[in-house]
Amino acid sequence: VFSAGDFADHEQVVFVADEPSGLRAIIAIHDTTLGPALGGCRMYPYASEAEALRDVLRLSRGMTFKAAAANLDLGGGKAVIIGDPRTQKTPALLQAMGIAVERLGGRYITAEDVGTTVEDFGELHKKTKHVVGLPVELGGTGDPSPTTARGVYYGLLAAARHRWGEDQLAGKTVAVQGLGNVGWHLCELLHAAGAKLVVTDVDDKRVSRAVAAFGATSVPPEEIYGARADIFAPCAMGAILNDETLPLFRVEIVGGAANNQLALDHHGEALRARGILYAPDFVINAGGMIRVASEREGFDEALVDRNVKGIGDSLLAIFQRSESEGIQTNAAAMLLARERLSSAATHRL
Ligand code: NAI
Incomplete structure (x- = not known):
């Protein structure tokens, strides 16, 4: 099912089993060049261990680039618990997972993800301090x-500056899909910035x-997708x-x-x-x-805000790189993240 390349760039992959609590989990540490590996702990009824392994390898790799692009001194990791969160989640199982995280001595820092809640992390936290x-x-x-949401807002301001020459959204129309958290x-x-909104949600109450x-x-x-918006x-x-949605778009920016x-x-590319x-x-x-990463060094709201504003600066660099090299923005973002990783690796030698 797996080829050698699937594991080629992971530093450490740990299989966890705890018979008394029924815990079966995998923790993947992809890369700690920039710092300890941060990533959520997902609980999902995977059909097989192979499926869980594939998911955790893919997600942990993604976290490395996300942290690098956000200029955080963190690496990429992820954990998956194999099981149904509605029926198989018990305090004993969560605490056993906490012990498994603690055994890694801080190389992996865990957090909430699909199928786990902040309350669950109260249980994990009884056995490990490596939780955010x-x-x-x-x-x-x-x-x-x-x-x-604030990061997305700063990111849209940066996109507006790049596209329209001015980082402001007053008078622009934004089509928002999903009115959740x-x-x-x-x-x-x-709305506070003077933008007009077109909204949708499958939950009618949120729309009203x-x-x-x-x-x-x-x-x-x-x-x-076809809404008249900027x-x-x-x-x-x-x-x-x-393929279905792209031909419908009439907007100039997606973010x-x-x-x-x-x-x-x-x-x-399309x-x-x-x-x-x-x-x-x-x-x-x-x-x-x-x-959440800021919890490790003592939460500082002003510093977090500066770093979140930095999302706009990172995006401007990505947009410029995309234009100068004639590549899609996603590829430009990956290039910049990889450069940050390789320069950190060189400095570590
Ligand atoms: P949420 O579950 O609170 O909100 C999602 C909203 O989308 C709900 O109101 C839901 O009814 C609506 N929705 C679902 N299917 C829809 C459809 N077909 N059409 C229109 N609306 C639909 O989730 P949350 O936390 O707001 O996250 C939104 C997205 O952002 C997710 O993809 C999440 O993975 C991602 N994300 C969230 C972060 C966070 O801090 N909460 C951080 C990074 C990513």
Whole structure:
């Protein structure tokens, strides 16, 4: 099922089993050149260990580039617990996972992810200190979503500057897909900045609230891609930039919080060919990660804000690189992240 290349660039992959609690998990540390490997711990009923392994290898690699692009002194890692979070999650299982994380001595730092909650991390935290994203009562920084939204907002300002010569969004129309934790906060920031909003969500109540709160126009979920707007901000699910949606777009900029927005790599090239400026997802949505990472050195709101504003600067460098080299923005972002990694590796020698 696997080829040698699947493991070629991982520093360490740990298989965890704890019979009394039924824990089966894999922790993948992809790269610690820039610092300890940070990444969420997912719980999912994978059909096989091979499927779980494939997921954790792919996700941990992605975290290395996300941290590098966000200028954080952190590496990339990820953990997966094999099991159904609705039926198999117990305090004993979570604590056994905490012990497994602790055994790595801080080389891997864990956080909440799909299938795990901040409350679960209270249990993990009983056995390891290498946890971030804890609730405020446990010494953490609480919900990262407003900070993620702020990063997306700064990223859109940078995109506006690159595309229209001015970093302001007053009078521009932004189509926001998804009014959840991040999408809602983003709407607040855009509305305060004088942008007009076109919104959609599968939850009608959220849509009505946005219409009332922001004077937004609403469209059914499938019509958001063709909405008449200047910017499309995907804040719901991934793979929304694909063969079906791209021909519908009338916007000039795409930038939002959703992970893995490009269905396939070549859709980044297709956006470029259509003259649409794409803010790579792993760069523009790093605000939450910047916030939780700051817990390690003592949370400092002003420093976090400076680093989150830095998302805009990183994007400007990416847009310029994309233009000067004639490559899609996603590829330019990867190049810059790889350069940061190799320069750090050289300095370490
Ligand atoms: P959320 O679950 O709070 O919000 C998602 C919203 O999208 C919900 O209101 C949901 O009803 C809506 N939605 C689902 N399917 C839809 C569809 N087909 N059309 C329109 N709306 C739909 O999630 P959250 O935390 O706001 O995150 C949004 C995205 O950003 C996710 O992809 C997440 O992985 C990503 N992200 C979130 C971060 C955070 O700090 N919360 C950090 C980095 C990425």
